[in-house]
Amino acid sequence: MSSSPSPPPSKPYHEILGVSEESFDRLEEHLDRRVHDGLAYRHLSNHRSGVERGTVLVAGTVVRGFPKIPRTLTVSTGVPEHFDGPVAVEEKLNGYNVRLARIDGDVLAFTRSGLFCPFTTRIVRRELGAELEALFDEYPQTMVCGEMIGPENPYTAHEYPGVDSIAFCAFGWRDCVSGRPLSVPERRDRYESFGIPQTRHFGTDEPAIVADGLREIVEALDEEEREGVVMQSRDGSRQLKYTTSAANRGDLAYAFSMPFEYGQEFVFRRLVREAFQSVEWGESNSTASERAHRLGEAILCSMIESIEAVAAGETVGNRQTVRAEPETVDALLEHLRDQGLTLVIDEDRTTNGERVVTFCKRSQSTNDRIQNYLDGQIVDV
Template sequence: MMSDTEYHRPLGIGESAFEGLEEHLEDRSYEGREYRHVPDYRRGIERGTVLIDREVVRGFPKVPRALVLETGIPTQFEDRVVVEEKLNGYNVRVVCLEGERLAFTRSGMVCPFTTRIIERLVDLEALFDDHPGAMVCGEMIGPENPYTAHDYPEVDSLAFRAFDWRDRQSGEPLAVEARRERYDRYGVPQTRLFGSYDVDEAADEVLRIVEDLEAENREGVVMRSPDATTLLKYTTSASTRSDLAYAFSLPFDYGQPFMFRRLLREGFRTIEVDGSDDIARKRAHELGEAILLSMREAIDTVGDGGTVGERHTVRASSETVEALLEHLRKQGLTLEIESDRREDGDRVLTFCKRVQSSNDKIENYLEGHVVTE
C-alpha cells in the first residue's frame, strides 16, 4: 500500500512532477469509494489514469492516425504490421480491485452502467483469478448504448469486444498473438483480426480491407506492431461522414477542430485513393450532404418546436438504468425521457441528452437574431 506522496513511483515521475499533476486531478466517488483521475493528458500521463484504493489504473494511450497510408505506415513500423478492426462504440477498461470488477471510461470515470452490464456480456471471473493485475481493454458496441450508438448486424443490443490487454499499473501491453490466444482461452470475444503483413505491402492490404469495411458502413482499422507497443489507426469515409452528420445535427455544440480534422482526412484520401476528379467530386458531394442535410434537419426540428440532442436507448435491470441516469445527471447533463417500458424482465429506456447551445442558438436565429462576424 502506498501513501499519496508515493503515487509518483508507479506513474514513473518524480515527486515534484506528481505535485504538479495533482492540481489537475479530478475527485470522484463510486458507491463510497473515493478516487481521482486524469481527465486530460498531463506531463506524459495518459488521459484516464486513475488513482484508487492506493492503486494505479493506467489510461489507454493516444493512438495516432495515418492520413496517407503509403508513407505513414513505414514511418511507424519497421517489419510486420498486424491489422485488426476498429469498432465504433465507447472505450472501457475493466480491472479487478479487492475482488470487485470496475469499468472505467476513456476519461477515467467509473461507469456504473458498464460496471454492472459487463457481467451480463462477458465472464471475466477466471481471467482475473489467474491474472489479477490485468487491464481488459475493449469496446462496447451496439444500438442500445448510452454513449455512442452504432448499428452492427451481429449485435442486437449491446456487446463487448476486447482489443487490448495491458498491465493495470504499468500500462504495458501484451503482444498481439499472446493476447489473442489468452482471450480465446477465457472465452472473451475480440475485435476481428485481418492479418499480419510485411510493412512494404501493408498499405495496399489496409486500403483493400478499408474498402470492404466502407461497403459495410464500418469504422476502420487499428494497426499494431506484433509486440503491440506501436499503434496506428485509419478510418473509413463512411465513419467520417457519420461523424460529420452527427456533429452538424448539433451544429453549435461541436467545435471547429472536430470538424476540420475530419475534413482533413477526406482531403488527403482524395489524393491517395480517388483515381479521378469524378470520384473526388462524388466524395465531396457525399460529404456536403452529410453536413448540410443534418444541419437542415436540426434547424427544421427546432423550428417545429422539437428538441435536438443525443438520443440513446439502453436495456438493463431497473437498478442499472437508474445508476446510469444518476451518473449522467451528476455530470450536469439534462435528460429527457422519451420512452420507458418493460421487456423480457429488463427495463428499456430511450432518453435524449439535451444540448442547450444548439437548441437555444437555432431558436434565436430563427426568431431574427443576427450573427456578428
C-alpha cells in the first residue's frame, strides 16, 4: 500500500456526498482522522447530517456507510406494513459487518464504524484475492458488503458449518459513492458469477405470503442457534430484520458476562423482542415459561461465571481466537491496541506456519467492580 498522502478529491466532498456545503462543514467536526500503514482517511462514527455511520473519506473518494436496518417485533403485521411488493428473505449472519472497496488499486476492508481493518483486509485478499480483483476490474466503483463469520473471529465468534476458522460472506452490493444498492436478483447473480460466497436465500414472494411462512424459517434457524433473517424489497431499497430467540439469548449471555459494560437499554430491547415473539406465536403458558427459563439461565448463569472467574483471579472480557499468517496477527493485535483495548494473551502458538492466538479483550469496568464488591464495597441498591 502506498504511503503517500491521499490526493485531493476530484470535486468537493460535499458534492460527492450529495449534501450542502453547510451540512458538510457541520459534518467535518465529527469526522475522526486516522492513518494506518501510510493510509490517511477520515470516518464518521455516528450518523450525521444525512450521512451514514461508517462513511469513509479516503484518497479523494468516498466509501459509504452501510445503512441501519430497521427491525420488526411482529412479523404478521410488520412485513406487510413495511413492504408493498415482492420480498426477498435471506439469512442474517452472526459475525461482523465489513465493506470492501478498491482504493488506489488496493482492496481494503472497513468495519461498520468506518475503521480500516488490516486483519480483515489481509484475510479477504488471501481467501478471495483473484475473485475480488476480477469483480473490481469489471465494476470498479462497487462496495462489496458482507459479514466475516466463523469461530476464529477477532470481534464476534460463532460456529458455522463448513467454516473452520474465518470466512467472508456477501450480503449486499452497493455503489461505493452513492450507496445505491443493486437489486437482489442481480446482486446474487453477479456474486455467483465471480465465485464470491453469499448469504442463504430462502425465497422471494409477496409480503403476506412471506409473513405467513417466516415463522417456520425462524424456528429452523433458532434450532441451529443461528442469527435470523433480513428481508428486502426486490430492488434492495427497503430492508427489515428479525432475529431468533437463540440470538437474543446469546446477546444477553454476552452482555451479562460483562454486566457493567452494557446499559439497561441493550438488555431491555432484547427482552422486548422475546416477549413480542412469544405473544405473536401464541405460546402456551408452559412454552412461555420454558422461554423465560432459558432467558433466565442466559442472564444469571453468565453473570455467576464472571463473578466466579474474578474471584479466582482470572480476567473477564471478550475472549477470541484468531488464526492467520504471523504478520496478519501482529497487524490485528496492533490495530486493537491502537483502539485503547487491553489485551490479555491466553495462548500463542504456531501451527503449520500459521500463528494461532487466543486473547481476551479485558473488560475494565466489570473486572474492577466485581472485585470491589467481592472485597466488601457497599452498594446502595
